[in-house]
Amino acid sequence: MFSTSRKIGVLGAGIAAGVVLAATQITINPPFALSDGTSGDKPKIQRAGDGTLVVVYGDNPDGAGVVYDVKANAERLARDVFVKTCKPDATKSCDSQADWSAPVNLSGSALQMSSGVFDWRGTLGEPASYPGDIDKANIKTSGPVMVITWVSKHCPDGDLATAGLQPAVQRGVRYMERDGGRVIPFSCMWVAWSTNNGTSWKPAVQLSTGVRDAIQDASNGGFNSDTRKGQINFSWQEDPVGLKLGEADGPGDGASGANVSMGTDIWYTSATVDLSDNSAVPPVSSNDFVLATPVRLTDNHLRDGIDVTTDTNAVFEGNATEVSPTTIESGDAGASRANIGMLGNQALVAYEETKAAGGASSGKFIRYHSFTFNKPTPIGGDAASNDPKGCVISDPLRNARRVRFLTQSPADAGAGGVQLAVFWKEGLADKGGSSDIVLRRAIGPDATTVSVKPANMQPVVDAACATSVYVEAVGLTSARATNISSRSTVATAADNGLADDTERNNTENALAHRGVLRGRDLWVGYSYTRDLALLDAQMDNYNFWIRQFNVDTGAWSLPSNVTRIADTHINVREPRIFGTPKSNPGTCPSGNPADPLTTDKTQCQNTDVVYLAWGTQENVPLSDPEGGDDLGVYITQSSDAGQSFATPVRYSTAKGSLFQDDESAFEAQIVTRPDGTRFYGVWNQADAISSKTVAEYASGEVAIVADPPAPPTPAPVDEGGGCTAATGQRPIDPALPVLALFALFGLGLRRVRTRSIRGR
Numbered sequence: 001m002f003s004t005s006r007k008i009g010v011l012g013a014g015i016a017a018g019v020v021l022a023a024t025q026i027t028i029n030p031p032f033a034l035s036d037g038t039s040g041d042k043p044k045i046q047r048a049g050d051g052t053l054v055v056v057y058g059d060n061p062d063g064a065g066v067v068y069d070v071k072a073n074a075e076r077l078a079r080d081v082f083v084k085t086c087k088p089d090a091t092k093s094c095d096s097q098a099d100w101s102a103p104v105n106l107s108g109s110a111l112q113m114s115s116g117v118f119d120w121r122g123t124l125g126e127p128a129s130y131p132g133d134i135d136k137a138n139i140k141t142s143g144p145v146m147v148i149t150w151v152s153k154h155c156p157d158g159d160l161a162t163a164g165l166q167p168a169v170q171r172g173v174r175y176m177e178r179d180g181g182r183v184i185p186f187s188c189m190w191v192a193w194s195t196n197n198g199t200s201w202k203p204a205v206q207l208s209t210g211v212r213d214a215i216q217d218a219s220n221g222g223f224n225s226d227t228r229k230g231q232i233n234f235s236w237q238e239d240p241v242g243l244k245l246g247e248a249d250g251p252g253d254g255a256s257g258a259n260v261s262m263g264t265d266i267w268y269t270s271a272t273v274d275l276s277d278n279s280a281v282p283p284v285s286s287n288d289f290v291l292a293t294p295v296r297l298t299d300n301h302l303r304d305g306i307d308v309t310t311d312t313n314a315v316f317e318g319n320a321t322e323v324s325p326t327t328i329e330s331g332d333a334g335a336s337r338a339n340i341g342m343l344g345n346q347a348l349v350a351y352e353e354t355k356a357a358g359g360a361s362s363g364k365f366i367r368y369h370s371f372t373f374n375k376p377t378p379i380g381g382d383a384a385s386n387d388p389k390g391c392v393i394s395d396p397l398r399n400a401r402r403v404r405f406l407t408q409s410p411a412d413a414g415a416g417g418v419q420l421a422v423f424w425k426e427g428l429a430d431k432g433g434s435s436d437i438v439l440r441r442a443i444g445p446d447a448t449t450v451s452v453k454p455a456n457m458q459p460v461v462d463a464a465c466a467t468s469v470y471v472e473a474v475g476l477t478s479a480r481a482t483n484i485s486s487r488s489t490v491a492t493a494a495d496n497g498l499a500d501d502t503e504r505n506n507t508e509n510a511l512a513h514r515g516v517l518r519g520r521d522l523w524v525g526y527s528y529t530r531d532l533a534l535l536d537a538q539m540d541n542y543n544f545w546i547r548q549f550n551v552d553t554g555a556w557s558l559p560s561n562v563t564r565i566a567d568t569h570i571n572v573r574e575p576r577i578f579g580t581p582k583s584n585p586g587t588c589p590s591g592n593p594a595d596p597l598t599t600d601k602t603q604c605q606n607t608d609v610v611y612l613a614w615g616t617q618e619n620v621p622l623s624d625p626e627g628g629d630d631l632g633v634y635i636t637q638s639s640d641a642g643q644s645f646a647t648p649v650r651y652s653t654a655k656g657s658l659f660q661d662d663e664s665a666f667e668a669q670i671v672t673r674p675d676g677t678r679f680y681g682v683w684n685q686a687d688a689i690s691s692k693t694v695a696e697y698a699s700g701e702v703a704i705v706a707d708p709p710a711p712p713t714p715a716p717v718d719e720g721g722g723c724t725a726a727t728g729q730r731p732i733d734p735a736l737p738v739l740a741l742f743a744l745f746g747l748g749l750r751r752v753r754t755r756s757i758r759g760r
Contacts (some may be wrong), residue, residue: 023705024637024646029095031653031698034084034682035059036103039077042136043682043695046146047671048197049584051603052087053094053680056106056137056148057695064110067133067153068120070175070184070243070255078110078131081150085198094680095699106192106204107134109154114185115168115210116318123180127320130172130185135215142230142342143223145273145289146194148201149234151217155188155210161293170210171323173242174314183316186213189236189267195275195288207269207294212238212329214267215257222342223273225585230273231373232289233347235297235340239264240329241306241315257336258401261306264334266351268297268376295376297349297369299388299468302331332356333468335367343407343419344450347373350403350422353390357470363399365392365473366424370452391454391465393422393440395481396474398502399433400426406517410444410451414520417551419444420452421517423484423524425510427502432622436502437513437526438481441549485510488545488559489530498556507531512544512572516579518607520551523642525562525577525612536622542571544614548642562612562636562645568619570631570658574667575614580605580676588674602675609676610638613651615666615683618658630666631656633683637702639676651698654685662688665696677702 033040034055041058048054060077067078082103086094093099109132119127132154139148159166172185189207194200208214216237223230241261271291277284305326315323338351352364367390375385394400403424413419420442427435441458444451454461459479467473486500487508497504512527527542534540543565548557563572583591584603593601613635618628633652638645652665663685670681678701685696 024639025703025705026635026637026646026649027701027703028649028651029699031696032097033685033694034097034100034697035082035695037061037077038692039079040693040695041079041684042667043684043697044137044139044669045671045680045682046139046141046198047581047673047680048141048146049143049581050087050197051584051673052085052197052199053671054083054085054139054146054198055682055695055697056081056083056139057682058082058134058136059103059695061105061110065131067131068178068182068184070178070245073178078133080105080110081107081134081137081148081192083148083198083201093699104201106148106201107132107150107152107154107190108204109134109152112154112156114153114318115155115158115170116172116185117320118172118185118316118318119174119181119183119320120172120185122178122182127183135187138217138219140219140221142221142232142273143225144195144197144275145221145223145230145232146198147191147219147221147232147234148193149189149191149217149219149236151187151214151236152190153185153187155186155206155208157206158209158211160206160209168210168318170318171212171242172316172318173213174316175245176313177245184242185318186210186242187215189214189217189294191219191234193232193271193289195273202289205291207234208236208238208267212240213242214238215243216337218338218340220340220342221273222344228274228276228278231270231342231345232273233268233270233340233342233373235266235268235338235349237264237266237336237338239334240301242313244313260334260336260354261330262334262354263301263306263329263331264336265300266297266335266338266349267294268347268349269294270347270373270376272374292374297376297386297388298335298351298353298367298390300331300333300335300353301329304329306330332358337402339404341405341407342373343409343452345373346450346452347371347376348405348407348420348452350393350405352401352403352424355470355473356468361470361474362430364401365396366394366400366403367391368393368422368454370454387466389466389468391461392467392473392476393454393457393461393465393478393481394424394426394438395478395502396476398426398428399430399435400424402511402513404513404515406515406522407452408517408519410447410449412519413444413447414551415444415446417444417447417520418442418517418522418549419450419456421515421522421524422457423513423515425513426481428506434506434509434532435511436483436500436508437485437510437524438483438502439524440481441522484513484524484547485526485528485545485559488528488561491558493558496556496558507533509535511542512575514575514577516577516610518579521641522549523547523577523610524549525575527572527575528559532622535619538568538619538621541565541568541619542573544572544575544612546577546612546642563614563634563648565616571617571619571628573615573617573630575612576668576670577610577612578670578672579611580607580609580672580674583674593675602673602677605674606676608639608641609672610642611670611672611676611679612636612638612645613668613670613681615668616656617666618656629657630664630686631658633665633668635670635679635681635700637676639702639704651681651700652683652685652696657688664688
């Protein structure tokens with residue numbers, strides 16, 4: 001571990017040909033473990049408008065019992081949801097553990113138990129109650145309102161519509177593949193919120209009962225700082241047969257919510273926020289956060305009774321009796337992995353859904369909903385209410401999945417600007433096969449009208465896109481979505497690939513798509529390999545590529561490889577691309593740092609700054625059921641709106657087994673100050689020797705310094721963060737080229753035990 005800051009002077013790595021930056025000095029302050037237990041997990045970080053940093057993570061409390069992690073296929077200690085906060089000011093930098101608040105346990109469920117008795121250890125133990133373990137927590141910020149959601153095995157209330165704690169109805173599913181038939185209880189959805197920038201939190205509220213298995217929770221919202229009012233929305237999925245395992249199409253064992261049973265629906269609720277009376281004497285808080293009743297958003301539950309030839313895992317009540325298959329909810333399709341947004345009072349939800357083809361076709365559609373946030377159920381004659389069918393926006397003859405979107409207000413987009421960018425993976429192949437990243441944009445006519453309906457999308461979507469009938473869906477004639485990733489390595493100005501069919505090149509693959517939408521500019525990035533067969537042979541790898549679209553020119557840049565990892569034994573994993581937050585209206589009211597009314601220039605948004613961070617992972621054959629070891633986390637920054645990026649810097653001290661380090665780092669989450677010169681991040685860090693995992697934190701600074709004298713050409717060095725060499729005070733470790741050479745011979749000893757402590 002470093003005892004002092006790492007300062008690395010780097011030269012710009014140009015995206016646009018011929019672009020050269022002044023030297024960018026990136027300083028990484030000493031990282032430390034923010035979590036206190038031995039199983040810190042999936043940390044997330046948010047920066048409130050007043051500068052408060054809020055970190056949420058999973059960790060085991062003292063006295064936690066053992067649970068079985070289906071996804072990791074391993075037993076571990078039960079976790080709770082914890083929050084810590086720190087507000088940087090003149091007295092503290094947040095760069096030491098002492099600056100941070102004591103942890104607040106929001107879930108308080110790990111020491112509680114499931115509502116029934118389940119044979120959760122299979123042949124390894126007797127039936128018993130199951131600790132109230134949680135899955136990863138998710139957090140979103142809307143003004144001073146912060147919302148944290150998670151799913152838990154603690155589901156005490158069996159009827160949310162009736163006051164008081166009602167008899168539990170939690171069920172469980174038996175996995176015959178796991179130790180002779182472990183029966184794992186279903187999860188239910190929970191939420192906790194703060195209306196004061198994370199300073200204090202309201203008690204957690206249960207949003208589902210556990211009669212179906214909940215997963216893939218998300219939230220979003222909007223807040224008007226003038227009226228002090230806003231709205232928040234939530235989505236999650238519920239599988240009536242329980243989370244399904246994977247199908248051996250890639251690393252891991254599934255149980256993440258991607259592979260679902262027929263009848264799986266997306267559920268939805270919303271909350272109204274009114275903080276306008278908080279300054280009254282006495283303050284009024286009854287309207288601060290008012291939750292609506294959760295409802296199904298989609299229409300996949302058509303009947304009761306599952307097909308026991310396909311849904312083979314038995315479902316059990318909490319009293320250990322098997323649920324009759326004839327009473328379990330079912331249907332012809334299943335929805336999963338929803339993303340949710342809010343623009344004005346419009347709720348946006350997009351997800352992937354199996355095609356309900358009756359065996360005629362495999363794969364999934366991408367469906368999209370836009371409706372007034374408090375009208376999630378259809379209202380006859382009210383076009384502002386939700387249509388539960390959803391609009392098919394993907395190519396119905398392709399397999400589409402992992403939809404994401406970016407939004408901005410009409411005022412930020414401007415007339416003719418992009419208010420919504422929705423993008424996903426698409427191709428003919430089923431899971432694990434070749435695909436491209438494709439995109440549609442919703443365009444607003446002016447700077448005031450929210451325009452995020454399918455009719456606003458470009459390329460154009462068929463007006464009849466909202467149908468649940470398979471033969472109608474496959475007959476839709478929507479224009480082909482813009483292909484962002486096709487032929488990334490060979491695209492030219494004359495042949496840019498944007499109009500390509502996804503099968504133009506069916507050996508390449510793109511995934512892990514991310515983006516930034518800001519004003520007239522849209523950046524879309526993705527991890528890309530030019531050939532899956534070469535990837536499998538470690539003759540190619542995944543790097544992160546970026547394309548930029550400008551509304552005023554109407555043009556896309558050519559694809560550019562930003563990470564540029566030359567060692568094909570290393571892949572980019574879990575990339576993050578993010579811009580700066582809006583200016584603080586109290587200290588930078590006009591957004592202009594030169595304005596006399598500005599009292600703190602660091603709180604003025606610099607819209608030219610874009611950050612990119614990513615993890616690295618050992619590249620192993622696609623047939624490896626465990627996947628490659630995680631390595632380290634890297635970061636870079638652009639100060640010229642993505643025209644060029646600085647040479648990557650290792651953010652984590654951990655480097656991973658490929659570099660003979662027992663510690664690895666992965667899944668970073670990072671935020672930045674409005675001026676873009678200071679950033680704050682968290683990530684998972686695992687120790688292969690102790691099997692301990694922690695939520696690690698570190699901040700950093702970026703400064704543009706004068707061009708240095710031209711140095712001698714250095715020997716190329718590749719640590720996995722990028723292919724160019726550092727040129728500053730602390731160069732890349734000199735042993736790394738030798739270690740990378742060793743990697744070419746496939747040293748088996750490097751495959752240490754990180755896999756056993758990392759959920760996938």
